[in-house]
Amino acid sequence: MVFPDVFARALTRASGPQSLPAAAEELARVGVPVFPCIPGGKRPLTEHGFHDATTDADRVAAWWTRSPGANIGVPTGAPSGMVVVDVDVHGPVDGFRGFSRAHRADLLDGWQLLVSTPSGGMHAYYRSTPGQVQRSWQAARAGIDFRGDGGYIVVPPSRMSIAGNVVGYRARRVEAGTSSVLDSDRLRDFLDPRPTVREPMNTAQRQGADVSRLARWVAGRAEGERNRSLFWAACRLAENGLPTSDALDVLGAAASDAGLGEQEIIATIRSAYRAAHPDRDASASSVQASAPPEAGTWFVRDPAASGPSNTRVL
Template sequence: MVSPDVFYGALTRASGRWPLSAAARELVRSGVPVFPCVPGGKRPLTEHGFHDAATDPDQVEAWWGQHPGANIGVPTGAPSGFVAVDVDVHGPVDGFRGFSRASRAGLAEGWQFLVTTPSGGMHAYYPATPGQEQRSWQAARAGIDFRGDGGYILVPPSEVSTTGAVAGYRLQRFNAGASSVLDSDRLRDFLDPRPAPRPPENPGLQRQADMSRLAVWVAARGEGERNRGLFWAACRLAENGVPASDALDGLSAAASDAGLGEREITATVHSAYRAAHPTREDSASPTVRDSSPAAPDDWFARDPVSRPSSVRGLG
């Protein structure tokens, strides 16, 4: 794990007029794992993307020797020791509004330093929470993404092409005060509140009402959120004794409206039921007993996520 001062110092030195290859070497000398991305873009050049990030000088020399103009990617979360809040500005979506609201609520304070992005947005860097996995997520409607475990970010002096022009990532400000870890789960719930169940009047009617609210929420998921949103909603139904066939019927139309295909919807719902009940034997149409439904307050208690698969070698 790289300390904030060391990381910021390396970025400061590399953010001048250094070639990208020299900047990558400087970051590696400071202990920051890096990997190459396409020149002028964000797509990784290695076979396994951010999983291939290295601090081996020889490997970095080989990568940038082959692609001297490659942008510099750094994995977020445990591999690097920092996480980032990505504030986007796209058309009517202005992530700075959500970031300001979160800051006033005390949920986005304690950043280490800020970086301006080519689109006019901002990256706010925070120390990763030691010993705790912080999964990446998106809150598209708020214009904010969280880059944690399972994610990566481009760092200065990388440059990308936007709207026909080339612009770069630039250091903006360092926090001379004390930095603090970010509660990414609370921030996500603040920016993208999830539907809350009402007090039950009739268990059967309440179940239908909750399923309807979940369906509305799934239908509103944007690109990058829809598959995970469907998985989360299906897990809630599984945990509350709703048969998989009913969950599939109740969520399919909403997931289709969000942009998912029929095959992907079916696979995601079945995967959610297997994840919610791992002791049950997998089948093509898993079902859940209906005898002991959970209390309504438990519907939104957990957020199961899948872990990244293991990686091998380089591409």
């Protein structure tokens, strides 16, 4: 794992007139594991993607000799010691608004490096939390993704073709001194709040409870969030004793409205019930493949939770 300041300085130098092969070799030399992505794109060229990332000089040189225009990928999380808040700008979704809100809430202090992306967004680099797994996640409605363990990022001087123009990733600001770790779980909860937590319900209370808010929350999830949200909601129903078939009645229509297919809904609910009750055989609860009726009347709780400038011009 490379020190954050060494990582930041290497990416800053790479934003200059360096060629892609030279930048890849320098990053590897200072301890940043790299792997090649398709020229002008983000898809890995290696068989196992970011899992093939290495600091081996000979291997890196061989990759960029074969494909000198390859963009440079770096795995995030433990392999590199850095995690990244990815601010996206896509049509009406402006991730800078969410970033500014989170920054005002003191959730984004301590970044080491800011990089401008070809699409007009931004990557904010932070030191990963030692000894703690920080999973990648998406908050699509806020226009922010988190790149941690299990993810990767494309780094300077990689280039993309945007509306016919070739635009590069470019380091814009480096923070002097020691960077802070990022509480990625708090950031996700702030950007993508879950339904209000309630106390456990007994059977009589559950029959009269209102799940309309839970169903609306699932129905309103955007692409990239839908499956995880359905899984979370189904776990809450499982923990409160509803049969699997009732969970489909409650959440099936909402998940379908969100854009999930019927088979994916069934598979996700079954998976949630297995996770909530690992000592039971969830398949014993029959889940019918017919179209689910309108959501029913159960609402349950989640028992346990598992700076820069605010403007775009840096």
